[in-house]
Amino acid sequence: MAISVPQRPWPVETLARVPYWVYQDPENYQRELRRIFEGDTWNFVCLEMDIPNAGDFRTNTVGALPVIVVRDTDGRINAFENRCSHRGALISFDDGGNVKQRFQCIYHAWSYNLRGDLTSIAFEKGSQGRGGMPPSFCKEEVSPRKLRTTTLCGLVFASLGDPPPIEDYLGEQILGRVKRVLRKPIRVLGRTVQVLPNNWKLYAENVKDTYHASLLHAFLGTFRLSRFTQAGGVLVSPDGAHHASTTIDRPEDRTSTAYRDQGIRTEQDGYRLEDPSVFDGVAEFGDDIKLQILTIFPSFVLQQIQNSLAVRQIVPKGLDSMELSWTYVGFEDDTPEMHRRRLKQSNLVGPAGFVSMEDGCVGGFVQRGTATAPDVLSVVNMGGEGAETQDTRATEASVRGFWKAYRRHMGY
Template sequence: MNGAQAAGDVWDRNDLKLDGGRVIDRRVYRSKDIYQAELAQLFTKTWQWVGHESEVPAFGDYLTVQLAGRPIIVARGEEGRLRAFYNSCTHRGAMLATAAKGNCGGSFTCMYHAWSFDTAGKLESVPKAEAYGAELKKACYDSPAVRLDTFCGNIFVNIDGKAPPLDEFLGASKQHITEATEGQEVLGRVRWKLEGNWKLWHDNFRDNYHPMFTHQVLTFLYQGVEIKGENHDLGGGHSYMKFPPQGSGDSYAKFVQRLTGRAYAGAPAMGTPDKQAYHVIMAVFPNLDIQFGGGNGSPYSSYSVLEVVRPISVSEAIIEIVAFGHVGEPEAVRQERLESLLSIQTSSGKVSADDTEAARRCTIGLGASEAMRWSNMGRGQAPGMSGAKNDEYSLRGFYSEYKKYMGDILRSENN
């Protein structure tokens, strides 16, 4: 339930005199103990998006990812099956693959002493093994499997193996993940390091209050228009915001010109006809965001972009942005999508650079948390789980679920 609180929750005793579901205790962005608990209780116990099947279509294709400090390989085997296992040699621990993605040719050979593993992490060969005599029980040296499942082509892994089935975990977000990624493939990824707590980035995606003020490239779209749209807590920590494009066709032309420096010559054919004009920003618990939409007559119609943020310390995170395109689109359209992504949503993109700066300012500002412990996320007064575009049901839904995973550590006064 939106804003659900445990009895005796210290968040209820906040200085802002708000319901504890309407505030954020700023320690969640700064406490090293809370960060360690997030790794142990959140990132290992939830399903984590790691890639899309289109990125690993053939036998031997693999991708690598680091989750909660654990290096993981996802590889496609001979029979077409995807498997995940630890990217760590069972001999002395060296990584088996260092590239973000590639093709292993059927096996991963460790660079250190050349032990070799198949696409399921099974130890295949050990050079000069006779020196081990009968001691070397090869079956004890397979790299342990990591639980893997897919939904609509999206690959998820669960480190502790005990999360609910993926379908159940994704819950009400499934319908929208399907809308965003069905019939699509990954065109490319961009990643960069955020100097800030991972939740600052994820909060920002659930926050539709800021764009009209933060993003100078967008502000004029909001002038003199009635702001419409929806903001939903979908339950399970997932959220969904849907809104029509702001501004008119003319203002979109101006927007494109500002972004690209080129005159806007009208929307190119994007492969999929525009049916409906809308933007969606959805968040999948705990650290995945998907933006998609279509039909506004801009070159960015029928787009899908996915973002995942993974912490590497309490104050640093890797942000990865993944561009999708419809299967079978012309090369020129794919190029346009990638260029749009670079100009809008990368570390130097005209929108994401603002969000990065907001996170940086929050990170420094939160240094004053001892003097001011609580942040407000109380927008939207209608009871229930849904409100208007700029409300914060989406944020409250995240922290309600976050509290369930984090448990007692948030109720302690001493982190």
Template sequence: MDIRHDTHVEATTTPHGPWPEDSISRVPYWVYQDEATWLRERERVFEGATWNYVCLEADIPEKGDYRTTHVGAMPVVVVRAADGTINAFENRCAHRGALIAFDDSGNVGNQFKCIYHAWSYDLAGNLKGIAFERGIAGVGGMPADFKREEHGPRKLRTTTLCGLVFATLSPDTPPIEDYLGPEILARVRRVLNRPIRVMGRFTQPLPNNWKLYVENVKDTYHASLLHLFFATFRITRLTQAGGVLVSADGAHHASYTIGSADAPGASAYREQGLRSENDDYKLADPSLLDSVEEFGDHIQLQILSIFPGVILQQIHNCLAVRQVVPRGTDAMDLHWTYFGFADDSPEMNKRRLKQQNLVGPAGFVSMEDGCVGGFVQRGIAAAGDKVSVVEMGGRTAESQATRATESSVRGFWKAWRRHMGY
């Protein structure tokens, strides 16, 4: 399938009628509620022509190392093969459908074996062994014409980019470099420029549709308004230099903040009387904000999303991958992997440990993103036929040199509508 780069999304009818105003600046609330839409998303978005983040290469360094995860609703095994390549297949035994691997991670040696009836699979997900295939003493067993090679879990193609592992079920998904486009690709490479080191993993179940979280990540407008901590400590403010890059197809984004917070316009928050401007609030131990320039380009903060559901985050020296796993229409899991680099000094390690207070389930900044999606999900309970307004910065989805915009949110809807055929 070709990725269309035009801004117009073909008008098609949804189960709820035509898309409101046929505009990516209008989002009907049923998209966060509708069971039929969730089923269609599983098929057309997650199991469609998209690259789904599944793990880090660092999670499975040795032959036989595996992790289990999800692509949409589909349970998936990701495993390092003997030749060093990475395979992914549906975590579903071809026999009776049980999970083939039921732990989060581990090492299986040469084969997976389903615990239910001991059917076994090689590291590529090929069915290799069937217990008592020929029966016992010539009695029982599988029919003579049963062909193992015709039975097996669905296989996914994998690709890697700078240590990130992605999987897709579609033969039509373009190479990851083309999928992302040159601008977003450069922003991934900028951060993941050397071997990484996992520092911790946490899961944050959120009481909202997965798209509300992805929109929140792409929404550069809210960050310094909702998050007092950001603005007060000059970590990011809309008055700082920066902008948002949106891939040509709208799907992916990278927002960034450059240099000093005390730039021209720094008084704009006070002038607007914004809650997030609070001069009375001081840190007793400001070592939390003792950051150092480590990428050599004065970008203090970069939030990058890859459609449909992974975020690469650099907030000063605080680095993390966030994986979005939907759990139906009104719940999702956010899987945080905090990381540093293999060559970090003890001082850098300490700095990252302290700055990690900013993010995650208890993050001085991120905690509010944990509840705001639920506030929307609850607020729209009786408004499935109403729409939200996404018009900051216009009605199109191009890169902009400001973050007082919802351009990348519109980009998400442009891509989502294309995949969904809505």
């Protein structure tokens, strides 16, 4: 039975204002899990290369819903709820592995096939003619919920709802930006998990927030990795849901004093790197885009920062906590030199990186700063009020895009 909770009215029509209760209201959070993560959205669950062989599986969550993603004997990828039909235990408590034919719950040994069907019950007929399940019991009726799955460029997405095919979900332009980066078989370089002390949406906004990058991140501004005085812009899908921001180096930026003139701390004289080889990037995508950050609504991020490539998954962990799950990737045909370059550039980002530890703090600052102001509205006006593609990053167009998609899914 669907949970019915009273819904607060959205206070304004414009996309340029957002009420702070949206990060604090527990009923709204429960509604998000149902309507967004378990609704008509595609949620990243693993890489195809995580489960190459029959019986290979990974566990993950879709929002807060625990799921098993498994390669079937016919090569197809299945996903189903990781919740035993008997008493609700996790069917698998491992991060991943291989099962030959079946999953078996550790509690009372009920078993499931690779499609997630309940197939056998320990001592179903009882013992020595006594006990057991009633003859009328029907296994099919209690099997875990199944999710549909799809793949794109080696990524696996799952949905409990009924979203359009992933290509239509993303639209042609965002799809092209995914394919620009993930253009050949990938390999995993490493994984980390970062715990953030904030509501999941504060990170979803942060990663779309092209305005903050060179202002919060002193490293990006100081070492000219991303500045407004370089070229680039933000692509927003027509429905607002997905985005791709780009930075392109420009020689004029070398002499620009725009940050210093405004007294912005990100251009601090005197900071130098002992070893600047962390910036030793090479163009590998046939264009001059140095950084591309891309999101797929609601919880997936694809990162290209010079040659550091990663996918990130936003995992809500309650109203004011989330995890950011990072997988750093390269390509199967990388030379040893490119492999080392990617590993070195991975120092820029991740929980202890030069850049993204700040995103992990600043979401907590917003969570704390807004705790007693639920009915106040934030100001999201850089670059106007709309959520269209813009050829600048001095804008919050893609943040407004998030709220456009969010409000549609939530019925606001």
